[in-house]
Amino acid sequence: MKIVVFVKLVPDLVEELTVDPGGTTLDTTWLRMIINEFDDHAVEQAILLKEKTSTQVIVIAPDFDGVDEVLFTACAKGADQIIKLTGDFSSINNHALARAVASRIKILQPDLVLTGVQANNDIDGSIGPALAACLNQPFVGYVSGVTLEDNTAIVQKEYPGGVIAEMSITLPAVLGIQAAEQPPRYVAVSKVRQVMKTSNIDEQPLDELDNSGFPEVTRMFQSETSAHAEMITGSPDEIADRLVSVFKEKGILQRTNR
Amino acid sequence: MSQDIYVLIEHNQGQVAEISYVMLAAGRQLAGIHGSQLFAMLLGYQAQGLSLDIAADKLLYIDHPALKEFAQDAYLLTLTEIIKSRQPRVVLFGNTTIGSDIAGAVSIALGLDLASSCRYFTSDGKFVSQICGGKIMAEGNLSSGTTLLTMVPGGYKPEEGQSEHPPVIENFSPPVLDNLRIKNIKFIQPESFDIDISKESILISVGRGIQTRDNLELAENLANSLGGVVCASRPVIDQGWLPTTRLVGKSGKHVKPKVYIALGISGAPEHVEAITGSETIIAINTDPKAPIFDIATYGTETDLFDLIDVLVEKVEAAKAS
Missing domain, CATH: 3.40.50.620 (HUPs)
Structure with a gap:
């Protein structure tokens, strides 16, 4: 069994986000990139499957700032091969990424492709369904559990309200991971450093990228909302007093019977 | 066309x-x-x-x-x-x-x-x-x-x-749908042994800002004091700190309590869409730009770790007076 995990880096939303002076893209000058948390779950799910069955895990990521650490970390967790796709990704969208990654995956011929179900900077749909269509394979997203049986994957797909659909998918297939069966494991920095000395990142240049498939953005702006919370300021004591009066107004404070 | x-x-x-x-x-x-x-x-x-x-x-x-x-x-x-x-x-x-x-x-x-x-x-x-x-x-x-x-x-x-x-x-006549590769086997309903958070009137919801499993105790104290129930956004559920029955969000429950208190929740769209039915939303988050403040009724940038113990004390005092 061979599993490919596609991973990408996304803007860290804890940091301040600004729009480029051109007004149609994010300003990436000071943008801090981190692994897409759903992709982190996809890596974990692949490693969990590897621990249950004899499976080869290959992790692929496009070259964003910080990607080497992400790939070496995946390796320290148990990935067998790590591939960095190189090229100019400054204005890439998921359609272009899907086409480019599909061309690599066709060569690797995995039984299963895992990727995060979504990313915070998706603007032309998430990458999973597009990747599956490029490969002419079925796709199931919002997956929070995977079991492999011969040429079939049995998956748990999440629906609103906490309902879960159990589905079977004939392999090869692409899955969009919502959550691995357990939280992504922690690996010590020292172990990642050790892996950096003993493992190699396989660098593969990508040819020209085809960004078609997304309508033109004419304006990008910070979310401006018509409403904003009434902000309560002051010391914790003062804030607590104000909140207690809100609770009283709402009639949710039940007097203690004495 | x-x-x-x-x-x-x-x-x-x-x-x-x-x-x-x-x-x-x-x-x-x-x-x-x-x-x-x-x-x-x-x-x-x-x-x-x-x-x-x-x-x-x-x-x-x-x-x-x-x-x-x-x-x-x-x-x-x-x-x-x-x-x-x-x-x-x-x-x-x-x-x-x-x-x-x-x-x-x-x-x-x-x-x-x-x-x-x-x-x-x-x-x-x-x-x-x-x-x-x-x-x-x-x-x-x-x-x-x-x-x-x-x-x-x-x-x-x-x-x-x-x-x-x-x-x-x-x-509209369907196309030939043979040799399909995806099959639905069964639907699994949410666990019935836990409470249904969509029916609760006071919810204390925790997000990534709660930092550790041990800190959940703060939320539980506040919930006990107010007669409410603790629930959470996705990152907390994914850590396994609370069962999936307590998930508020796109693939969890949509809730509509009288009071929804969001502790350390940024307000990602997947979460926000599930809480807009709340009567009053109180957001406690140190990030002044957190989108949760755009939909909350009241907000404060105070650190929840400085506030909750004081708040619980005051709630208890108000209940006793």
Whole structure:
């Protein structure tokens, strides 16, 4: 069994986000990139499957700032091969990424492709369904559990309200991971450093990228909302007093019977 | 290409999803702008009954046993046939566990442009999408060909997509749906042993800002004091700190308590869509730009670790007075 995990880096939303002076893209000058948390779950799910069955895990990521650490970390967790796709990704969208990654995956011929179900900077749909269509394979997203049986994957797909659909998918297939069966494991920095000395990142240049498939953005702006919370300021004591009066107004404070 | 607007009706286990009505409301606006008709597409098996309150000019009904429940490959084959034969101006999908699985695949398969997470359309028909957890909006024109969009809730009232008059039904023959690779085996209902947070009137909800499992005790203390229940956003559930029955969000529960207290929750769109029915939202978050403050009634940037113990004391004192 061979599993490919596609991973990408996304803007860290804890940091301040600004729009480029051109007004149609994010300003990436000071943008801090981190692994897409759903992709982190996809890596974990692949490693969990590897621990249950004899499976080869290959992790692929496009070259964003910080990607080497992400790939070496995946390796320290148990990935067998790590591939960095190189090229100019400054204005890439998921359609272009899907086409480019599909061309690599066709060569690797995995039984299963895992990727995060979504990313915070998706603007032309998430990458999973597009990747599956490029490969002419079925796709199931919002997956929070995977079991492999011969040429079939049995998956748990999440629906609103906490309902879960159990589905079977004939392999090869692409899955969009919502959550691995357990939280992504922690690996010590020292172990990642050790892996950096003993493992190699396989660098593969990508040819020209085809960004078609997304309508033109004419304006990008910070979310401006018509409403904003009434902000309560002051010391914790003062804030607590104000909140207690809100609770009283709402009639949710039940007097203690004495 | 026609100028008509098509909406994919989402349903699961015999229930039409609310996002369908949101999309019908948006679709009605677009049909007005383009001077065209609004079509709903219902894929199902013996499911015509689901169409009764759908506010569309026409409902395209496609009946096949393989379409009884959502399966991405059967939907992909069917929708590509419909779009190829009808060539609509716009096709709307939910940015949901159904629509998001299918829209990108249709886009690649038919070479049509796709924009995701659209919240609303401007009066001149531009789409406005949200990215980066709702912090950034992107506005753009529809492409010259059929344009696909996935929609998030929040821009339109679901009631605007409902009608007392059932739409005119037009049957569309399904394509050959053989050799499908995805099969639904069964549905697993949420665990019934836990409380149902969608029925609680006071919720203390914790997010990533709670930092550690041990800190959940703070939320539990506040919940005990107020007679409420602790629930959480996705990152806390994924850590296994609370059971999935306590998940508030897109794939968890939608809640509508009297008071919803969000502790260290940033307010990602997947979470926000599930709490807008709350009467009062109190957000406690040290990030002044957290989107949660845009929908909260009250907010404070105080560190929850400085506030909660004091708040519990004051609540207890108020109860005793």
